[in-house]
Amino acid sequence: MTSLPDTPILDKVKFPADLKSIEDRDLPQLAREVRDEMIDAVSKTGGHLGAGLGVVELTIAIHKVFNTPDDRLIFDVGHQCYPHKILTGRRDRIRTLRQEDGLSGFTKRAESEYDPFGAAHSSTSISAGLGMAIAAELSQTDRKVIAVIGDGAMSAGMAYEALNNAGALDARLIVILNDNDMSIAPPTGAMSAYLARLASGRTYMGFRDFGKKLTAYLGKTVDRAITRAVEHARGYVTGGTMFEELGFYHIGPIDGHSFEHLLPVLRNVRDNAKGPVLIHVVTQKGKGYPPAEAAADKYHGVNKFDVITGTQAKAKPNAPSYTSVFGEALVQEARFDEKIVGITAAMPSGTGLDKLQSVFPKRTYDVGIAEQHAVTFAAGLASQGYKPFCALYSTFLQRGYDQVVHDVAIQGLPVRFPIDRAGFVGADGPTHAGSFDIGFLSSLPGFVVMAAADEAELKHMVRTAAAYDEGPISFRYPRGEGVGIPMPERGEILEIGKGRIVKEGSKVALLSFGTRLAECLLAAEDLDAAGLSTTVADARFAKPLDHDLIRQLVRHHAVLVTIEEGAVGGFGSQVMHMLVNEGLLDGGLKVRSLVLPDCWMDQAKPETMYAKAGLDAAGIMKTVFAALGEGRTGVNAAG
Ligand SMILES: Cc1ncc(C[n+]2csc(CCOP(=O)(O)OP(=O)(O)O)c2C)c(N)n1
Ligand SMILES: CC(=O)[C@@H](O)[C@H](O)COP(=O)(O)O
Numbered sequence: 073m074t075s076l077p078d079t080p081i082l083d084k085v086k087f088p089a090d091l092k093s094i095e096d097r098d099l100p101q102l103a104r105e106v107r108d109e110m111i112d113a114v115s116k117t118g119g120h121l122g123a124g125l126g127v128v129e130l131t132i133a134i135h136k137v138f139n140t141p142d143d144r145l146i147f148d149v150g151h152q153c154y155p156h157k158i159l160t161g162r163r164d165r166i167r168t169l170r171q172e173d174g175l176s177g178f179t180k181r182a183e184s185e186y187d188p189f190g191a192a193h194s195s196t197s198i199s200a201g202l203g204m205a206i207a208a209e210l211s212q213t214d215r216k217v218i219a220v221i222g223d224g225a226m227s228a229g230m231a232y233e234a235l236n237n238a239g240a241l242d243a244r245l246i247v248i249l250n251d252n253d254m255s256i257a258p259p260t261g262a263m264s265a266y267l268a269r270l271a272s273g274r275t276y277m278g279f280r281d282f283g284k285k286l287t288a289y290l291g292k293t294v295d296r297a298i299t300r301a302v303e304h305a306r307g308y309v310t311g312g313t314m315f316e317e318l319g320f321y322h323i324g325p326i327d328g329h330s331f332e333h334l335l336p337v338l339r340n341v342r343d344n345a346k347g348p349v350l351i352h353v354v355t356q357k358g359k360g361y362p363p364a365e366a367a368a369d370k371y372h373g374v375n376k377f378d379v380i381t382g383t384q385a386k387a388k389p390n391a392p393s394y395t396s397v398f399g400e401a402l403v404q405e406a407r408f409d410e411k412i413v414g415i416t417a418a419m420p421s422g423t424g425l426d427k428l429q430s431v432f433p434k435r436t437y438d439v440g441i442a443e444q445h446a447v448t449f450a451a452g453l454a455s456q457g458y459k460p461f462c463a464l465y466s467t468f469l470q471r472g473y474d475q476v477v478h479d480v481a482i483q484g485l486p487v488r489f490p491i492d493r494a495g496f497v498g499a500d501g502p503t504h505a506g507s508f509d510i511g512f513l514s515s516l517p518g519f520v521v522m523a524a525a526d527e528a529e530l531k532h533m534v535r536t537a538a539a540y541d542e543g544p545i546s547f548r549y550p551r552g553e554g555v556g557i558p559m560p561e562r563g564e565i566l567e568i569g570k571g572r573i574v575k576e577g578s579k580v581a582l583l584s585f586g587t588r589l590a591e592c593l594l595a596a597e598d599l600d601a602a603g604l605s606t607t608v609a610d611a612r613f614a615k616p617l618d619h620d621l622i623r624q625l626v627r628h629h630a631v632l633v634t635i636e637e638g639a640v641g642g643f644g645s646q647v648m649h650m651l652v653n654e655g656l657l658d659g660g661l662k663v664r665s666l667v668l669p670d671c672w673m674d675q676a677k678p679e680t681m682y683a684k685a686g687l688d689a690a691g692i693m694k695t696v697f698a699a700l701g702e703g704r705t706g707v708n709a710a711g
C-alpha cells in the first residue's frame with residue numbers, strides 16, 4: 073500500500089514560533105517542503121539558488137532552537153536567505169524576489185524584523201553580530217546572537233578582524249561556519265585547504281561526544297580563564313583549531329543536513345555557552361536539487377529555469393556582453409605582452425577573467441573574497457614592472473578603496489582597474505549598484521578614469537590600459553549586453569584625455585560619459601526634429617578631462633548637458649569645476665548635469681531604473697526643454 077503523502081507541514085509554519093509545535097522528527101519533511109517551495113519560486117524569478125539549498129536544515133534548526141527575532145540571526149552575504157524568508161512570514165511574497173517592488177534578494181532590515189542586519193557584500197556578519205552581542209551584554213539581556221558565514225566569506229580579512237576582537241572580548245557570540253567548500257567558483261586559498269582538513273580530519277562529532285565535551289568544558293571550572301588555559305593546553309595536545317587559538321570554543325565539524333547533529337548541538341550552545349563559540353557545519357551547496365548538485369557552480373546564480381530539467385532560460389543576446397568583450401580583449405592583449413596578469417577577488421566568471429585563466433592560468437590570480445588584498449597585491453606586481461589588471465565590480469572596489477589611494481595612487485603605480493557592473497545592475501539592487509567609482513577615482517591625483525560608451529570603445533580601452541604605464545588607470549562598463557555595433561579586430565590606443573564628437577549640432581550639446589551615449593543619440597534625433605540642433609559627444613575620460621572639447625562645446629552651444637551612470641561628485645562635477653574656474657559660465661550658458669539620483673534605488677530592470685532616474689532619452693529631452701525654459705517634456709512636445 074503506497075504511503076499517503078505527508079500532511080504538508082510548511083502550510084502550518086508562517087513564522088518561527090510555529091516551529092515550536094513541530095516535532096523534531098517531522099523537520100526533515102519540512103525541509104523537503106521548504107526546498108520544493110524555494111526551487112519552484114526561483115525557477116520563476118531567477119536568483120541565488122545553490123547557497124539557499126545548502127542551508128535549509130540549518131535555517132530550520134536555528135529558528136527551531138533559538139527565539140528569533142529576539143535572538144538575532146545574521147546571514148553573511150545574505151544570498152542564502154530564501155529559506156529564512158520563507159520561514160519568517162515572507163513565503164507569500166517569495167515569488168516577487170529581486171523584482172521591482174518585490175522582496176530583496178538579500179537580508180534587509182527594512183523588510184523584516186527577522187532581518188536584524190542587511191547584507192550582500194560578504195564577510196560583515198561576525199562584526200555586526202559582535203556589535204549586537206556586546207549590545208546585549210551592555211543592556212544585560214539574555215539575547216543570543218548567531219552569525220552564519222560561509223567558507224568563501226571566511227576568506228575576507230574583515231572576518232578575522234571580527235574573530236580577533238570577539239575572542240578578545242570573550243563575547244557571547246555564536247558563529248556558524250557554513251562550509252560547503254564552494255565560493256561562487258571553487259574556493260581558493262590556504263584557509264579553504266585548512267577548513268577542508270578540519271572537515272575531513274576530525275570525524276563528525278556526535279552530539280553525545282559534544283555534550284560530554286561541553287559539560288566537561290563548562291563543569292570543569294567557573295573561572296573561564298582557567299577553562300581557556302585548559303582548552304589552550306588541549307589545543308597543543310590534540311592540535312586545536314585556529315578558532316580555538318583565537319578564543320572561540322570550536323565545535324565540529326557536524327553534518328549541516330542532519331537534524332540529529334544540528335539540534336542537540338545548537339540546544340547545548342544556546343543553554344551553556346558563556347563565550348564565543350564557532351560551530352563548523354559541513355553542507356552541500358545546491359543540496360537536494362540534482363541539476364544544482366551536478367553543476368560546477370552549484371547553481372550559485374540562475375536565470376528562470378525548468379524545474380524538471382534544470383535548463384535555464386537564456387535570452388538570445390543581441391550583442392556580446394561587456395564582460396565577455398573585456399575578457400576576450402584581455403586575452404588578446406596578454407598574447408602580445410607577457411607582463412599582463414589578471415587578478416580577481418573570487419569572481420573569475422563574473423569579471424570575465426575566467427577567459428584569461430583558461431589560456432594563461434599562471435598569469436591569473438583568484439585571491440578569494442579579498443578586494444583589499446587584491447588591490448595591494450596588484451600594486452606589488454606593478455612595482456616590479458608587471459601590468460596587473462585588477463578586475464573588480466564597481467561596488468566591490470569600494471572595499472579596497474584605501475588601498476587604491478594609499479598603495480596605488482600616491483605611489484603612482486600603473487595598476488589597471490577594469491570596473492564591471494558600472495551603474496545600475498538591476499536585480500541585485502542598491503548594495504551592488506556601481507554608483508560611486510567615478511567620484512572616488514576622479515578625485516585622485518594622477519589617476520586616469522575612463523568609461524566605455526559601447527563594446528567597441530571597451531575594446532579600445534583594454535588596449536589603451538595595457539599600453540599605459542604612466543600610473544593607475546581605470547575603465548568602467550555596465551552589466552549586460554553591448555549595443556551591437558561592429559567590433560575592431562584589435563582595440564586602438566586612445567589618446568589619453570581626448571573625447572570625441574559623435575554627432576554635430578549647433579544649439580544643444582550632450583556630453584556623455586559611458587553607455588548613456590546611446591540614449592543621448594536617441595534624444596538628439598528628437599531634439600533635432602524639435603528644431604533644437606544637437607551635438608552629441610563621448611567624453612571617454614573623466615580624468616584628465618578633455619578641456620579643448622568642453623571649451624568647443626561651450627563656445628558653440630546654448631545648452632550643455634553632461635550625463636553619466638554615476639552619483640553626483642563624478643564626471644559632471646569635474647566638468648562643472650572646470651567651467652566655474654575658467655569663467656565659462658559667465659556668458660549665460662545653460663548647463664545641467666544628469667547623474668544617478670541621491671537615493672538608494674531598490675531593484676528593478678536597469679532600463680526602468682534609468683528611466684525613473686531621468687537618464688534615458690525622454691529624461692534627457694525633458695532636461696533640455698526645462699533648461700531652455702520651454703516647458704516641453706518629450707517628443708510629443710516637439711510639435
Ligand atoms: C565583498 C564581496 N565580494 C564579492 C562578493 C560576491 N560574492 C557573493 S557570494 C560569494 C561567494 C560566497 O561564498 P560562501 O561565503 O562560501 O557562500 P556560499 O555561496 O558557498 O553559501 C561571492 C564571492 C560579495 N558578495 N561581497
Ligand atoms: C551574491 C553576490 O554578490 C553575487 O552573486 C552577485 O549577485 C553577482 O552579480 P552578477 O549576477 O552581476 O554577476
Ligand SMILES: [Mg+2]
Pocket residue numbers: 222223224225250251252253254255
Ligand atoms: Mg561556500
